[in-house]
Amino acid sequence: MVGDSKVGGRRERGDVAARYAPVAGYEGFRLLRRRYRRSALVAATLFLGWYFAYVGLSAFARGFMARPVAGDVNVALLLGLVQIVSTFVMAGAYLAYARRRLDPLAGELR
Amino acid sequence: MIGQVTGHALTFGLFSVLVLGTLGITVWARATTRGADDFYAGGRTFSGPQNGIALAGDYMSAASFLGIAGLIALSGYDGFLYSIGFLVAWLVALLLVELMRNTGRFTLGDVLSQRVRRQPPVRRAAVVSTVTVSVFYLLAQMVGAGALVSLLLGIHRGEKFLGMSASAARTVTIVAVGALMILYVAFGGMKGTTWVQIVKSALLMAGAAALTALVLGRFGFDVGAMLGSAADASGKGDAFLRPGLRYGQDVPGDAYQTIVNKLDFISLALALVLGTAGLPHIVNRFFTVPDGRAARRSVAWAIGLVGAFYLMTPALGFGAAALVGRSKIVAQDPSGNTAAPQLAQAVGEHYGGRVGGDVLLACIGAVAFATILAVVSGLVLASSTSLAHDYFGQVLMFGRPRESQEVAVARFAAFLVGALAIVLAVAARNLNVAFLVALAFAMAAAANLPAIVLTLFWRRFNSAGVVAGIYGGLVSSLVLVVFSPVVSGKTDPVTGESLSLFPASVDFHLFPLENPGLVSIPIGFLCAVAGTLLGREKADPERYDDLSVRALTGAGAH
Numbered sequence: 001m002v003g004d005s006k007v008g009g010r011r012e013r014g015d016v017a018a019r020y021a022p023v024a025g026y027e028g029f030r031l032l033r034r035r036y037r038r039s040a041l042v043a044a045t046l047f048l049g050w051y052f053a054y055v056g057l058s059a060f061a062r063g064f065m066a067r068p069v070a071g072d073v074n075v076a077l078l079l080g081l082v083q084i085v086s087t088f089v090m091a092g093a094y095l096a097y098a099r100r101r102l103d104p105l106a107g108e109l110r
Numbered sequence: 111m112i113g114q115v116t117g118h119a120l121t122f123g124l125f126s127v128l129v130l131g132t133l134g135i136t137v138w139a140r141a142t143t144r145g146a147d148d149f150y151a152g153g154r155t156f157s158g159p160q161n162g163i164a165l166a167g168d169y170m171s172a173a174s175f176l177g178i179a180g181l182i183a184l185s186g187y188d189g190f191l192y193s194i195g196f197l198v199a200w201l202v203a204l205l206l207v208e209l210m211r212n213t214g215r216f217t218l219g220d221v222l223s224q225r226v227r228r229q230p231p232v233r234r235a236a237v238v239s240t241v242t243v244s245v246f247y248l249l250a251q252m253v254g255a256g257a258l259v260s261l262l263l264g265i266h267r268g269e270k271f272l273g274m275s276a277s278a279a280r281t282v283t284i285v286a287v288g289a290l291m292i293l294y295v296a297f298g299g300m301k302g303t304t305w306v307q308i309v310k311s312a313l314l315m316a317g318a319a320a321l322t323a324l325v326l327g328r329f330g331f332d333v334g335a336m337l338g339s340a341a342d343a344s345g346k347g348d349a350f351l352r353p354g355l356r357y358g359q360d361v362p363g364d365a366y367q368t369i370v371n372k373l374d375f376i377s378l379a380l381a382l383v384l385g386t387a388g389l390p391h392i393v394n395r396f397f398t399v400p401d402g403r404a405a406r407r408s409v410a411w412a413i414g415l416v417g418a419f420y421l422m423t424p425a426l427g428f429g430a431a432a433l434v435g436r437s438k439i440v441a442q443d444p445s446g447n448t449a450a451p452q453l454a455q456a457v458g459e460h461y462g463g464r465v466g467g468d469v470l471l472a473c474i475g476a477v478a479f480a481t482i483l484a485v486v487s488g489l490v491l492a493s494s495t496s497l498a499h500d501y502f503g504q505v506l507m508f509g510r511p512r513e514s515q516e517v518a519v520a521r522f523a524a525f526l527v528g529a530l531a532i533v534l535a536v537a538a539r540n541l542n543v544a545f546l547v548a549l550a551f552a553m554a555a556a557a558n559l560p561a562i563v564l565t566l567f568w569r570r571f572n573s574a575g576v577v578a579g580i581y582g583g584l585v586s587s588l589v590l591v592v593f594s595p596v597v598s599g600k601t602d603p604v605t606g607e608s609l610s611l612f613p614a615s616v617d618f619h620l621f622p623l624e625n626p627g628l629v630s631i632p633i634g635f636l637c638a639v640a641g642t643l644l645g646r647e648k649a650d651p652e653r654y655d656d657l658s659v660r661a662l663t664g665a666g667a668h
Contacts, residue, residue: 017653020665024655032662037567040205048383051198055379058191058353059372062360066352071334072341076187076352083194084417091204091413098208098406106663 023109032105039097047090054079117468121262124476129290132306132483136294139302149299149517150216150495151397154668156304158404162411164304165395167311169196169386169412170419171485172254172447173547175314176478178420179453180446182427183439186340186350188357189427193420195382200413202559203387204406209566209661211396211405215668218393219500222561224660225653226573229509233500235580239557240390240496242584243550245531247389248489250546252535254447255287255482256280261448262475280539285532287482292528294487295494296521300398303487310484315415317477321450321470322422324457325429333425340428343435350431374623378548381627385551388558391492402664426450433457445544451475490531494523541611545596545624549587552627556583556634564638566661571642572649578641583634590626595619 023029057065058076065076143149156164171177174196182189214220219236223229260279274282294302329336337351344350354360358375361367386392396405430439430449433456442448451474458470498520503511511519560579564571591597599619600609608614623629642649660666 018650018656020659020663021652021655023659023663023665029659029663033658036662043201043205047198047201051195051383052376052379054194055191055376059358059375062352062354066348072337072348072351073334074348074351077190077337080187080190080194081421084197084421087197087201087413088417090201091410094201094204095406095410102662103403109659109663110665 026109028105028109032102032109035101035105039094039101043090043094047087050086051083054083116465117472120468120472121475124472125479128476128480128483132290132294132309132480135305135309136298136302139298139305143299143301146216146499146513146517148301149520150394150499152300152304154398154400156398156408158399158407159411160308161304161395161399161404161408163311163415164307164398165392165408165412166415166419167307167314167484168391168395168488169416170311170314170481171251171547172258172478172482173250173544174419174423175318175481176258176447176450177254177445177544177547178423179426179430180439180443180449181356182424183430183434183449183453184436184446185356186344186346186428186431187353188355190420190424191353191357192378192382193423195379196386197413197417197420199383199386200409200416202384203392204409204413206387206562206566207396207409208402208406208664210393210562211399212402212664212667213566213657213661214393214397216394216397216499217496218388218390218558218562219496219504221393222565222576223504225565225571225650225657226576227647227650228573230505232573232576233504235577237496237501237505239553239580239584240500241493241527243388243553243557244390244489244493245527245534246546246553247391247550248486248493248527248531249534249538250543250550251482251486251489252284252287252531253538253541253543255486256284256535256539257443258447258478258482259283259287261443262451262478277540281536284535284539287486288528288532288535290483291486291490292525294483295490295524295528299517299520300394300491300495303484303491304395304398306487307484310480311415313477313480315419317474318419318422318426321454321457321474322425322429324461324470325425325433325453328429328433328457328460336425336428336432340431343432345436370622373628374625377552377623377625377628380631381548381552381555381625384555384559384627384631386554388554388562389550390496390554390558391488393558394492394495395488397668401667426453429453429457433460445542451478486531490524490528493527494520497523497527543611545591548625549591552591552625552630553584553587555627556587556630557581558583559631560635560638564635564642566657568642569651569654570649571638571654572645572647574645574647575638575642578645579634579638582637582641583630586633587626587630590621590623590630593618593620594624594626595622596624 067075069078147153178189178193210221213224219233222236223232226232341350358372399405430453434452439446439449454474455467455471459467498516502519503516557580561576598610598612599617601614
């Protein structure tokens with residue numbers, strides 16, 4: 001519909017802007033929020049820590065990074081490859097967690 | 111000479127097919143675009159995988175395809191190292207995407223203004239940040255496009271082409287690319303742009319995969335042999351396969367400069383990892399799917415595609431170092447941007463002689479052209495959406511615009527932003543503006559990410575905090591770059607030539623790092639916190655609760 005109220009999305013009556021606020025007190029929601037925050041915090045710490053460890057090694061531990069692993073492949077190349085693989089693994093793990101532990105709770109609350 | 115002419119003709123032919131095909135998509139999209147949901151969010155009917163492919167298309171710019179391949183070809187391992195940050199960054203987006211999709215409608219401004227008491231200043235800040243980040247990124251892409259397309263068409267410095275000098279050809283190219291991008295956005299909206307991205311993404315992945323297979327085949331699928339011969343051909347030996355040729359360089363006898371170089375590298379890494387989730391053209395794409403779960407799935411698809419792509423770039427880069435060689439690459443383009451097309455020609459010649467070389471070169475050139483067109487369109491769309499929806503609709507019309515009017519403004523804004531980008535890019539066509547990509551990431555990380563994270567997770571965050579965080583991050587990034595060595599004061603130690611934007615005689619640099627992120631990202635967070643605490647307004651706890659519930663459950667999402 002042209003010109004309908006959807007484009008606005010602003011407060012229409014006093015309470016509309018906080019329509020879902022009461023749900024925040026539900027036990028199910030608290031559990032969902034706790035799980036999301038914990039998993040996001042753990043994931044972020046892990047992947048940022050691991051990435052900056054790699055960056056740090058590249059900047060400060062060049063001798064270690066230069067060690068040969070097999071033929072012309074050295075530690076630096078291997079760790080770069082592991083970064084890509086670990087990104088895939090981390091994404092997969094978070095997706096699986098969200099599907100199993102977050103989505104059902106969110107579905108009940110919605 | 112005859113071979114070259116056929117090559118040119120083939121390149122022209124493929125470019126024309128691309129242009130016609132994408133314009134066809136645009137015409138179709140125009141006919142099926144009805145209202146704001148269609149224009150800004152493609153009707154929200156794209157599936158997770160479709161949107162994931164488009165996200166990857168938006169993200170893998172010519173800077174990643176040609177730039178990273180060239181970087182690896184010239185600097186070896188460090189080019190690969192650079193690409194890793196671009197990939198890991200997507201994990202930040204994966205953690206936030208569902209919450210952002212659930213709380214916004216079309217733009218970053220929607221997400222940020224949900225819970226604040228005073229919307230207009232927050233919307234304005236979001237518009238300023240969106241347009242600034244997009245225009246800088248756009249400028250880098252378009253100046254690059256001018257240089258690249260001229261090179262792909264085989265116009266070298268000092269050569270004439272259809273009676274034009276190389277500089278004139280660049281101008282023509284920039285204007286043509288700009289005109290196409292305006293057409294895609296103004297008429298096709300998000301629907302047209304998304305399909306253009308999907309086509310481009312598929313072409314890019316197919317092109318990169320084919321080239322990778324051919325390169326590896328050339329070495330009997332022995333990666334070690336390819337690495338070895340790249341290291342030998344580079345003239346740098348084993349150092350070519352280790353970090354340190356470009357980022358965080360050790361300067362013998364100068365401990366200060368060595369530390370500065372390493373901090374600069376860490377600063378770049380920080381901006382890449384934290385910037386992606388705040389890039390406006392990426393954020394807007396979160397809203398083209400029906401719900402939060404589909405948005406999460408689309409980011410997962412993007413991670414898969416971007417990761418697969420960055421697994422292939424080393425083959426292209428090291429392959430070019432081994433098969434084309436440094437001197438030939440530098441002769442074409444000093445920053446190595448033509449390494450991938452040159453590799454295509456070399457590999458094609460190996461397998462199919464002269465004709466094979468021309469055909470493969472034309473194909474990879476067309477892929478690069480599609481990449482440029484698609485990415486610039488995404489950026490213009492993000493800016494015009496924000497100008498029309500956040501500024502016109504929510505600020506000027508107090509959140510009560512007529513939908514048809516707002517969409518008309520968005521189409522007009524696409525012309526405006528596109529024209530601005532064309533003018534700026536033509537003016538800067540002979541400057542080295544590659545640093546603008548890293549700057550755009552740093553600004554997105556410093557200005558947008560703090561506002562997004564604190565909006566979602568900090569109960570006390572308020573309008574003053576959003577505004578202070580966005581402007582603080584944006585201004586500090588800009589100021590630091592202006593006084594950094596990328597703008598003035600960096601000279602080649604051997605030749606004394608300027609490596610900055612300004613000529614060697616001008617030097618007003620005060621800040622030692624080329625990448626502002628290490629300083630400006632903390633400043634963005636600090637400003638956001640300080641603005642919140644100093645602002646007189648108290649956050650509304652009910653609205654924060656409401657936002658939390660919407661974000662995590664998807665209740666009431668558009």
